[in-house]
Amino acid sequence: MEACVSRLMSMGPPGAFWDEIVKFLASKNVISSTKILANLHSTVYVALGYHLVFLVSKWFIFPPLVRWRLSHSKDHSRRGHMGLVNQAALHFVSLVQSFVILYLCLTYLNTHGHGTTHPNAQMRVFHHEMDTDVICVFAIGYFVWDAMISMAYSTAPFVLHGVVSALMFSIGLKPYIQFYAPAFLMFELSNPFLNFRWFGIKFFPQVSDANKSLVARLLNLVQLLNNVVLIMVFFGARIAWGWYQIFNLCCDFWHIRHDPRFLPLETFTIVSGNFILDVLNLVWFCRMLCVAKDILTKSKRVQDKPATEVH
Numbered sequence: 001m002e003a004c005v006s007r008l009m010s011m012g013p014p015g016a017f018w019d020e021i022v023k024f025l026a027s028k029n030v031i032s033s034t035k036i037l038a039n040l041h042s043t044v045y046v047a048l049g050y051h052l053v054f055l056v057s058k059w060f061i062f063p064p065l066v067r068w069r070l071s072h073s074k075d076h077s078r079r080g081h082m083g084l085v086n087q088a089a090l091h092f093v094s095l096v097q098s099f100v101i102l103y104l105c106l107t108y109l110n111t112h113g114h115g116t117t118h119p120n121a122q123m124r125v126f127h128h129e130m131d132t133d134v135i136c137v138f139a140i141g142y143f144v145w146d147a148m149i150s151m152a153y154s155t156a157p158f159v160l161h162g163v164v165s166a167l168m169f170s171i172g173l174k175p176y177i178q179f180y181a182p183a184f185l186m187f188e189l190s191n192p193f194l195n196f197r198w199f200g201i202k203f204f205p206q207v208s209d210a211n212k213s214l215v216a217r218l219l220n221l222v223q224l225l226n227n228v229v230l231i232m233v234f235f236g237a238r239i240a241w242g243w244y245q246i247f248n249l250c251c252d253f254w255h256i257r258h259d260p261r262f263l264p265l266e267t268f269t270i271v272s273g274n275f276i277l278d279v280l281n282l283v284w285f286c287r288m289l290c291v292a293k294d295i296l297t298k299s300k301r302v303q304d305k306p307a308t309e310v311h
Contacts (some may be wrong), residue, residue, distance in 0.1 A: 001103050008049065009134055013041045033174045035128070039137050046141025047148075050093050054149065057089035069203055084202065086153050091195050097142045098191035104135050105182035114248070118179050121252040126261055128175035135181050136173040140166050168273055171266045177252075183245045184274065187281075189237040193230035197223065224295070231288055238281040246274050 013019065018041055025031045031040070066084045073080075108131050111117070118124045147162025172181045200223040205216040253267050 001100070005100075005104065005134065005138075008045055009042055009137070011042070011045060035133070035175055036170060036173050039133065039173060042137050043141045043144065046138050047145040050097060050142055050145045051149070053096055054089050054093050057092045058085055061092070062088040065203060072205075088199070088202065090149065090153060091198050093145075094191060095195040098188045098195070101135070101138055101142070101185055101188050104131075104138060105185045105188075108132065108135065108182045109186075112179070121255040122259065124179040124252050125177050125256050126175070126259075128178045132178035132181055133173065133175075135185065136169050136175075136178065139169040139181065139185060140173065143169065164273055168270060171270060174263075174266070176263060176266055177249065177270065180245065180249055184242070186241055187238050190230060190234040193226055193233055196226050197230060200226065227292060227295070231285075231292060234281075234285055234288065239278070239285055242274075242278045242281060246271070246278055249274070 013022075022037050022040065025040075026037060031037055062085045066081055066088065070081055070084070114124070118127065143162045143166035145162075147159050147166060150158040150162055169181060172178050200219070204219040204223065205211060205213070207216045207220045250271060253262075253271070256262055
């Protein structure tokens, strides 16, 4: 993983034309941060890398799996087939991205902390280093790709989520509050379990009146256990940790509010965006608890919908 990340970050701009693009963006004040401009090509490479994973998934990995899955389903339409392939590829990229970003963030947080490398608010808000630059670049690259691909295969809320997330980490790359970038990306801890849930629902044999085989029951149990872990990790990473970090961030902003480097607009954007996301996480968590209650008290089945229906 480290070798792949280092290789990508060491790649230079794609050609002389790129310098002209950067000069144009700077001259028109479209992008004023020299740090963002210097890493713009790396951000594009990250986005293209995730799109390559999507294309390989869409054209090679999932078509045979979907054909096999739908051979046991009532829906044999081409639309149902392509829809499931596209969604599977999207979830696979999300899964890959979560492993990549978690590796980068956990590696950083293992050697950095409030009381050690960043003991004061000035360090946590204004300091930047290569490791956090890389984290921001990978986050921006993924969320830019996510916003663009969602225009074709998803809904408006997902497009908005990608745009807002890319904007937030672009502020971090300026640089501004780079120390908090890996902290907030700990939200991604729930993504592997969330994606495993989706793949389990779509591709595992489900317990039903017509299928009560041992394999189906065992896989149903695995999915139920995954759902329990998902709820626990979601609460820990997105609610407890998320609210704790936004509190720390607001305290740091308060302490450095008179510093000439303080950016009011960017501060408002980051605080309001993270607060809204924390509230949404709380709403989603309550919905997850309601779904879990229905599963445990009623059917004891993970799902009863066809594989081609949206979950």
